[in-house]
Amino acid sequence: MTPKIGPETMLAEWLFVETVADVRRRSQDPGVRDRYELLGIAPLLRKLLIDAHPLLNTVRTARPEVPTEFRIRQWSAPDDGRGDADLPYLFRLGGPELVGGPEDPALPKLKHFIGARVGMVQGRPLTVSEVVKYYANTEGGVHFAVPKVETDHILSEVAPVLLGHSTGQIEILAHLGTIVADALTPLRDSILASPLIDTRIHRLNDRGFYDGHWTTDYQAKVSPGAIADTGSGFVGVRL
Template identity: 85%
Template sequence: MAPKIGPETMLAEWLFVETVADVRRRSEDPGARSRYELLGIAPLLRKLLIDASPLLNAVRAVRPEVPTEFRIKQWTAPLVGRDDADLPYLLRLGGPELVGGPEDPVLPKLKHFIGARVGQVQGRPLTVLEVVKYYANVEGGVHFGVPKDEPDYVLGKAAPLLLGHSTGQIEILAHLGTIVVDALAPLRDSILASPLVDTRMHRRNDRGFYAGHWTADHYKDVSERR
């Protein structure tokens, strides 16, 4: 059955494009971002990928031909010398090396990406899903909540000690954000090139975009940068 396309779908496309742009901005040069700016990536990723009805699924339903390819170098424990082999690690997180390139394998399914390994917590893998949920639901990206799971407790112990000293731990959100923006770029570009319109209101003009449509601002921004 074909998905129902209504006014809410147009709203979803607008929100998707703006959310991806916000993730891109916050993920650039993470070392220069404040902890608060980086924390704001978590609710955006939750909205795009993890909520009960993820925004990605809402827009992809009417554009199933557009690929979404997540390229991530899943975390593996670094090789250590013999003297370090038995050192216990409470928490280890991946860094910029998580961001995959064109030569890296693709995870085409959202469920595989959010289940990808990005670190280790008390001897077991830590996933994209767990990292995003912690920063969104416990540290305050969306809610300032009570830790419920083992990763929440471990991440929560470290966070207060890092305030005012380092954003190194939370920068993982920027690296995940970069992966997500790259994966969703084809879908974003498809929307901007051929957005849903209301033919009673929107007509393509001689400059190639729909005057009065939300996408007009994006074309204006592009033309001003040229």
């Protein structure tokens, strides 16, 4: 039976689906995207995973059976055979190798993923949470602010040097975005297949989706018909 729940959770499901799609789009082919577009991944990840009330936690309360498996290959110093792994780097970041595949063990809990190691800052681990917060709260994804913690100071010192020369540093957001989009796709698919509804206004039609529901747009993309504007403030299905 479709759960019945308040309109704010229904809105959260819509926002979740759109946000996951946006993360997926921005994370594809990071090498050809500009810095501003990559920076836009940070607030999306913050909203989904790190805010005081993460959007992920809001929507999965109604779907606890749907897994969210974050497959990340946590960063470790590369062994280049020269014995210099312990040289005093200011900071180091992982690249596309962070993105795990089906064969890699999953981190099922959100707290483990945002605490996962993706690099190193002055000899200590740099985590997913620290990277996302820096780009969202200091470099301008959400806020442009004076660095407050050591990690932010270091990343802020390097960013202006790379600006206009390379997006290699900020591309880590795309790699994290790919991991997140993969992990959240089962939950996204569950929402689209069986969305929360308001039984007062949503009725299941003979094509298997709910008239007047926000998921109609998604269903139309995969159904033979197309959504047509009737010109009267309503929409009709053209077969």
